[in-house]
Amino acid sequence: MKPPAFDYVVADSVDMAVASLAKARGDAKIIAGGQSLVPMLNFRLLRPSILVDINRIGALAFIEEAGKNIRVGALTRHYQLETSPVIVRHLPVLACAMTHVAHLAIRNRGTIGGSLSHADPAAELPMIAMLLDAELNVASASGRRMIAARDFFLDALTVDLAEGDIVTEIVLPKLPPKTGWGFEEVARRSGDFALAAVAATLTVSAGAIVQARIALTGIGPTAARVGEAEALLIGHALEPGLTDRVTDAVRAAIEPDTDLHCSSDYRRHLAGVLVGRVLATAWRRAHEGTG
Amino acid sequence: MIKTLEITMTVNGAVYQRAVEPRLLLADFLRGELGLTGTHVGCEHGVCGACTVIVEGDSVRSCLMFAVQANGCRVETVEGLAASGEMNALQAAFHEHHALQCGFCTPGMLMTATDMLRKYPLENDDAIREGLSGNLCRCTGYEHIVAAVRAVKAKAAPRT
Numbered sequence: 529m530k531p532p533a534f535d536y537v538v539a540d541s542v543d544m545a546v547a548s549l550a551k552a553r554g555d556a557k558i559i560a561g562g563q564s565l566v567p568m569l570n571f572r573l574l575r576p577s578i579l580v581d582i583n584r585i586g587a588l589a590f591i592e593e594a595g596k597n598i599r600v601g602a603l604t605r606h607y608q609l610e611t612s613p614v615i616v617r618h619l620p621v622l623a624c625a626m627t628h629v630a631h632l633a634i635r636n637r638g639t640i641g642g643s644l645s646h647a648d649p650a651a652e653l654p655m656i657a658m659l660l661d662a663e664l665n666v667a668s669a670s671g672r673r674m675i676a677a678r679d680f681f682l683d684a685l686t687v688d689l690a691e692g693d694i695v696t697e698i699v700l701p702k703l704p705p706k707t708g709w710g711f712e713e714v715a716r717r718s719g720d721f722a723l724a725a726v727a728a729t730l731t732v733s734a735g736a737i738v739q740a741r742i743a744l745t746g747i748g749p750t751a752a753r754v755g756e757a758e759a760l761l762i763g764h765a766l767e768p769g770l771t772d773r774v775t776d777a778v779r780a781a782i783e784p785d786t787d788l789h790c791s792s793d794y795r796r797h798l799a800g801v802l803v804g805r806v807l808a809t810a811w812r813r814a815h816e817g818t819g
Numbered sequence: 820m821i822k823t824l825e826i827t828m829t830v831n832g833a834v835y836q837r838a839v840e841p842r843l844l845l846a847d848f849l850r851g852e853l854g855l856t857g858t859h860v861g862c863e864h865g866v867c868g869a870c871t872v873i874v875e876g877d878s879v880r881s882c883l884m885f886a887v888q889a890n891g892c893r894v895e896t897v898e899g900l901a902a903s904g905e906m907n908a909l910q911a912a913f914h915e916h917h918a919l920q921c922g923f924c925t926p927g928m929l930m931t932a933t934d935m936l937r938k939y940p941l942e943n944d945d946a947i948r949e950g951l952s953g954n955l956c957r958c959t960g961y962e963h964i965v966a967a968v969r970a971v972k973a974k975a976a977p978r979t
Binding site: 571 | 840842
């Protein structure tokens with residue numbers, strides 16, 4: 529229960545961090561909040577030779593409006609996402625989701641870049657990134673690239689990051705006008721990982737849904753959007769029969785695991801129930817104009 | 820050969836300088852190097868909350884942070900709550916409401932409650948329970964801990 533020995537490097541810039549990663553040739557890990565990494569070190573599931581600490585790179589911790597987008601630095605803590613007036617105003621679904629992440633002491637340290645890079649199959653941030661069609665800025669010693677959240681999550685704890693890569697920034701489009709949102713999660717205890725969680729946005733024009741997004745987590749190896757269920761909503765007003773068809777489509781699209789917390793069947797059932805709830809909430813909010 | 824690093828930390832107002840291995844957890848640094856054994860170590864993977872301390876104003880799990888990461892930081896531990904020799908309001912409320920039995924979880928509960936009282940409105944018991952949900956107590960059943968936090972909140976709230 530004590531971590532293995534490692535060398536420790538404090539990076540004071542992204543350039544220094546990626547240079548340290550490149551030099552270590554796959555034997556280094558980035559430490560940001562450390563809320564997933566340090567348990568893995570303490571259990572000795574990981575034995576990196578070098579930890580590159582990015583906590584002192586102040587330029588990686590920011591939340592700012594940029595036209596239609598909100599740009600969030602990778603080192604931004606969950607607690608900042610939960611309480612930032614900019615996030616609460618433009619991406620309330622993200623602020624709401626953060627209140628379900630573990631506990632205050634974890635949210636004080638855990639970072640958005642770390643959560644997305646770690647990609648726990650039941651974590652909230654990968655789901656929100658998928659929901660909002662976020663894009664990630666990734667840096668390495670050989671340059672920078674942008675990748676859509678949709679293409680980033682490959683499998684449980686597996687993302688499209690090479691050994692020398694580091695996520696530096698997340699670009700989240702603001703919710704469009706006349707858009708309502710919903711978020712629901714069921715966990716065994718407050719702050720536990722989700723058995724299942726669902727988030728949705730509905731954009732409404734002239735009484736009909738013109739854009740629908742439904743994302744889930746806890747129901748498979750990665751967070752997922754359910755395009756076939758979203759498509760059913762387009763051009764319609766939400767009514768109970770439609771909600772049932774969407775719920776059925778979601779249940780048909782997912783293949784949840786059975787584990788010691790609950791069965792696959794229960795998770796599938798639960799996902800459908802939560803989809804029904806978030807759609808009702810999103811529909812109501814879209815009409816209230818409260819975003 | 821892993822080299823040790825020189826660090827400086829201000830813990831409960833006192834400045835300490837030590838040379839430590841990078842892998843030394845902040846919890847073990849506080850206990851083993853500084854002799855501040857009020858911070859307890861339970862699960863060592865961030866689940867039980869017993870090791871919660873406050874670093875630069877934010878509660879953290881000291882088993883999920885390395886001492887070298889707190890280099891140059893201000894750290895508050897349970898020992899700092901009664902710096903004057905008198906229990907502070909939160910500690911007094913724990914005493915008054917019998918919010919501990921064996922006391923193992925108590926330092927973490929106190930530090931967590933300190934941070935949540937600063938950051939959240941805690942307008943009802945549900946909010947207090949949610950705030951404490953990351954700290955495990957195996958004897959009290961939590962009722963008295965919730966009552967203690969509620970009492971502090973009520974005293975701090977402006978009278979209406």
